[in-house]
Amino acid sequence: MNPTLTIDLTAIRRNWRALDTLSGASQTGAAVKANAYGLGLGPVARALHAEGCRTFFVATLDEGIALRGVLPDATIHILNGVVGDGAAEARAQGLQPCLNSPRQVAAWRDAGGGPCALQIDTDMARLGVQPADLPRLVEQEAQTLAQATLIMSHLATADEPDHPLNEAQKAAFERRLARLRPAMPDARASLGATGGTLLGPRFHYDLVRCGIGLYGGMPFADAAPVVTLRVPIIQIREVAAGAAVGYGASWTATRPSRIATLPLGYADGFHRALSNTTHVYIDGKPAPLAGRVSMDLLTVDVTDHPGVTDADTVEIIGPSRGIDALAHDAGTIGYELLTALGTRYERRYKGA
Numbered sequence: 001m002n003p004t005l006t007i008d009l010t011a012i013r014r015n016w017r018a019l020d021t022l023s024g025a026s027q028t029g030a031a032v033k034a035n036a037y038g039l040g041l042g043p044v045a046r047a048l049h050a051e052g053c054r055t056f057f058v059a060t061l062d063e064g065i066a067l068r069g070v071l072p073d074a075t076i077h078i079l080n081g082v083v084g085d086g087a088a089e090a091r092a093q094g095l096q097p098c099l100n101s102p103r104q105v106a107a108w109r110d111a112g113g114g115p116c117a118l119q120i121d122t123d124m125a126r127l128g129v130q131p132a133d134l135p136r137l138v139e140q141e142a143q144t145l146a147q148a149t150l151i152m153s154h155l156a157t158a159d160e161p162d163h164p165l166n167e168a169q170k171a172a173f174e175r176r177l178a179r180l181r182p183a184m185p186d187a188r189a190s191l192g193a194t195g196g197t198l199l200g201p202r203f204h205y206d207l208v209r210c211g212i213g214l215y216g217g218m219p220f221a222d223a224a225p226v227v228t229l230r231v232p233i234i235q236i237r238e239v240a241a242g243a244a245v246g247y248g249a250s251w252t253a254t255r256p257s258r259i260a261t262l263p264l265g266y267a268d269g270f271h272r273a274l275s276n277t278t279h280v281y282i283d284g285k286p287a288p289l290a291g292r293v294s295m296d297l298l299t300v301d302v303t304d305h306p307g308v309t310d311a312d313t314v315e316i317i318g319p320s321r322g323i324d325a326l327a328h329d330a331g332t333i334g335y336e337l338l339t340a341l342g343t344r345y346e347r348r349y350k351g352a
Contacts, residue, residue, distance in 0.1 A: 010351030029055035031211030087111035117150035158195025217334035246291025269340035278329040281320035
């Protein structure tokens with residue numbers, strides 16, 4: 001009686017092809033961090049590799065080691081970089097850390113160096129070598145930098161095409177590249193993720209790093225849907241007008257009602273903020289939540305669906321509503337909704 005999460009690997013491959021076409025002559029890499037955005041690192045990475053993707057991005061060393069076990073021959077970048085013993089482990093695994101600071105550059109040198117990436121800050125003020133540190137790195141770490149295969153940065157507002165920060169960051173990236181090119185003549189350049197890919201060729205450089213667009217999320221409006229989540233009904237009860245439902249008695253029936261209980265809650269990534277604010281779908285028609293979302297359960301008003309029984313299932317994500325629409329109801333974004341998907345779903349994979 002577990003909820004069923006269906007992941008369409010064919011759709012992920014289709015989305016990669018579409019983004020690869022948009023990227024033109026640039027290579028199209030894939031971000032598979034956070035367990036491939038919650039959808040399963042192994043199946044997703046294998047599907048993307050089969051489609052032709054050869055460069056992958058994860059956030060942490062552990063994710064990189066796990067991915068290396070899946071894809072022995074892929075180029076794997078660790079976005080958060082490495083320090084200490086992690087540098088030696090990354091090198092042993094053939095992983096390429098994105099070096100974000102002088103300390104990380106030194107750690108990589110001390111581990112023996114080798115292929116890596118250099119991430120530079122273009123005024124997002126989050127990750128990357130700061131401009132003030134570049135002259136010293138070029139002077140003191142020339143041998144390590146010369147081994148880098150990639151110079152990268154990240155756009156803060158790529159999902160807002162007209163935001164002036166996009167052009168400002170691109171200009172900053174160009175300035176940093178000019179400073180680094182003498183020391184790193186063979187390194188490719190990368191600035192855009194999914195949003196940057198959609199901004200057009202000026203933002204593509206040598207490599208784009210697509211993430212959310214692969215998984216059916218905005219800002220890639222033309223993405224094929226990837227995720228379907230269906231949940232069984234485990235009980236239906238009749239309640240009288242005036243009866244309260246759930247914790248805090250936050251929902252009260254205004255008429256004689258039928259209330260369905262579903263085995264889904266915030267422990268499964270269905271946000272508590274959705275309490276009394278959203279719908280599930282039954283045969284394509286909405287049925288509103290009735291009461292608070294609890295850890296393991298939620299309740300739904302199915303009064304207007306008289307044929308529904310406790311042998312039926314309802315749609316949470318699917319043809320009637322995509323991940324971004326549900327995320328909007330929760331006051332968040334599709335990224336968070338996907339990566340918050342819990343471990344209690346029965347995961348099924350379609351395609352290959």
